[in-house]
Amino acid sequence: MEKILTINNLTKKFGHVTAVKDLSFSIEKGNVYGILGPNGSGKSTTLGIVLNVVNRTAGDFHWFDGNTTTHDALKKVGAIIERPNFYPYMTAVQNLSLVCKIKDVPREKIEEKLELVGLLERKNSTFRTYSLGMKQRLAIASALLNDPEILILDEPTNGLDPQGIHQIRQIIKKIAANGTTILLASHLLDEVEKVCSHVVILRKGRKLYSGRVDEMIASHGFFEVSAGDNEKLEAFLQQHKAFGKISQENGIITAFLSEPLDASELNRLLFEQGIALSHLSKRKESLEDMFLEVTKDQSN
Amino acid sequence: MLRLLQIEFIKLWNNKASRFLIVSYFVLLTFIALIAAIKFDIGPVKFHLAEQGIFNFPYIWHFNSFIAAWFKLFLAIVIVSMVANEYSNKTLKQNLIDGLSKKEFVLSKFITVVVFAGISVLFLFIVSLILGLVYSDYNEIGIIFSDLEYLFAFFIKLVGFFSFCLFLGMLVRRSAFALGFLIIWQVIEGIATGLLYWKTSNSFAETVTSFFPLNSMANLIKEPFTRLSAVKSVANQIGEELTKDYAVHWYEILIVCAWTFLFIYLSYALLKKRDL
Incomplete structure (x- = not known):
């Protein structure tokens, strides 16, 4: 199996608090992974480290075959972390054009991705006028601009109303059906159960389980x-x-x-x-x- | 390089406030030409500033780059906020996740600063050239293009000052506080300079203060007013001999370049160390 992300003995300390402790796992192409864990279990910190925004204390990780730098690898990754972050004074199209420049991809996909998340009609409204659900959908469109090898979603339905949650889930399912590898961090278990084939369970920064969902639920019922x-x-x-x-x-x-x-x-x-x-x-x-x-x- | 500049351009140009400030800055720079229009015509007293020799080549290069440097505060606001806003909007985090490296991020800001300084020099050159050609008493090519080191000093001064703003934005992460810090820093330098001149010898104080960041930038282009022949003759009449070194010195350029490097390097080091 082709490995997309490999994490070895990763540790992160914030002062005296150990957010991630000696964590190892790997992500293989084509699967849908869930990272499960209660609040404060180190999910977001782990994702922050592999996404180049949090510095690790010990251990290492590498993307793909390990021959690309992290920031170049990230151009082939689509990720949304916690809240959607865009320039509030720019429109959806302007924001996505900027992302295209950063990721070094042509701008042709902008319309297509906005259509996928149902924002085509509002493409020329500034970001600050969007509702939370629309912001989250724009974030997904932005993460998909480069047709990523892997899509990383951190609590994508946090703070959304039931309709918004449903829309996001439908989009995730649509993407998963295309064979895109997905890594979904959540504390909502039914969410993970509905879309994931593999899980990594964290608690207080340690890995408790990693493997297939159906093997975890291995009993006869x-x-x-x-x-x-x-x-x-x-x-x-x-x-x-x-x-x-x-x-x-x-x-x-x-x-x-x-x-x-x-x-x-x-x-x-x-x-x-x-x-x-x-x-x-x-x-x-x-x-x-x-x-x-x-x-x-x-x-x- | 071009990609980094384009990234920064999209961010700046789509922001109404920055666009307004940038445009005002360049319009103001062009308005130096309006000094030429200063005229007093009160009965027997006829005074036309343009005819006092301030637009004579090569003095005009010195005079205009000194005056134009005041307008840099407009761009300072733009630069501080273009860094601080990346923190408050958390877009810095998103940029990094999207695949910009921390080095590229700092570099894109620095290149923008250099381009701002470059365009300012170009504007100043064109405006001064036109003004000079209209009002200067000397029009020989050799005189026109002498003393151009003032334009170079102007460029270095702007790059240094903007790099300081960039660093403050990175350090403080709030536009208003960063600008406040800039003012406080100016005051600190002022107090330190005062103390040095009071407690130590003049030459020692002069040497030490020439290494202060803001003071070193101010030193690059000395005030041009006492160099005017009109002012000189007045000074002579009251028995004051004005002998001052107005030249741009290589070591002054070097000090500002060192600060520029330090500010940009520290910005990068800060960003690298921080967890976002």
Whole structure:
């Protein structure tokens, strides 16, 4: 696999505070990565370092094959960090022309990218007249001007209203569908779960997990069941070899699978035992459950 | 190089306030020509400034570059804000993320400063040449193009001063405070100069103060007024002998160049060290 970004033992200290500690991971072409972590876990600092705006304390990183300088590599990267930053007195087109000059790309793409994010009608309005959602969309258009090898998004939906969040997500999905590598930092887990194939989980500047999302949620899932006679049901489930942990709450029994089992198969088995279910659902743990599980062990 | 200049041009020219200040600066520079129009005509007293010899070649080069240097404050505002605004709009961060290196960022500002100074010299040259050709008593080619080192000194002075502004913008990160700092710095130099002349010998004080940044820039072009023959003859009548060295010296140029280098290097070092 072609590597886009490699980070080795990266450390950043702000005075006595260690924001990033001994972090290593790599980004491969074509995948959609999520960097997960609570606020203050070092996500933005890590991105700041690889984007040339924060100085590292120790460790190193390199873009692509490591033969280009960071600022030249960044011309092939599209990135938005936290708030969208543009010249408030310039129009969308003027701002994007400036970005084209910096990235050394022709100006032809400006209209196309503005159309992609739905800002073509407002292209001649100054940046200061834009709403937050429009500013964020302009930032995405700007990041896409060079048709980047990788798109880096840091909390792209922060502070947006539900409609704005939806628009941004649609755009990200559209971009991901084109095969662009994406690195998405967020603390919104469902957001990451919806679009990412890989995750890196950070907490207090350390890496807790990195790998595929579906491998992280590697369990066989769990059943939520209830019946008229819950005790008989629970007794049956406990003696069945496919089930591990079983708990009961509010009349619903939650049974975790230790090996694969179909919902229809379970239904048939129970019916043969004379247990008729009033509720049956099979679910997978969400990324949120797993995230809380992973970060829980590390507290203190 | 051209790319860096174009980047800075887009930023400056689309900003109404900077565009207004830049245009006013160059218009004012051209207005030096209006000094020629100063005329008093009160009965028997006829005074026409243009006929007092201030537009004589080569004196005009000295006189005009001294006067024109006052207008540099207009561009100082533009330069301080073009740096400080990059911080307050956080566009500096975005520029770096977009693929501009920190070196290129400082360089794009510095090149702009040099271009400003260059265009100022060109303006001054053309305006002075025209004024001189109209009013000068001497019109031999050899005299017209002598003493041009004042224009060179003017260029070095502007580049030095603008580099100082650039550095202050980078250091303070707020336009208003940076301009305030510039004024405070002028006061500090003034106080230090006063103390030196008071507590030490005159020659020692003169040597030390010639190394102060703002003073070294001011020293490049000495005041031209006492050089006028009219002023000289008045001074002679009251028994005062005016002997002053008006020339531009190489070591004065060198001091200002050293400051320019230091300011630009420090701006770069500051930017490199900072986390944005």
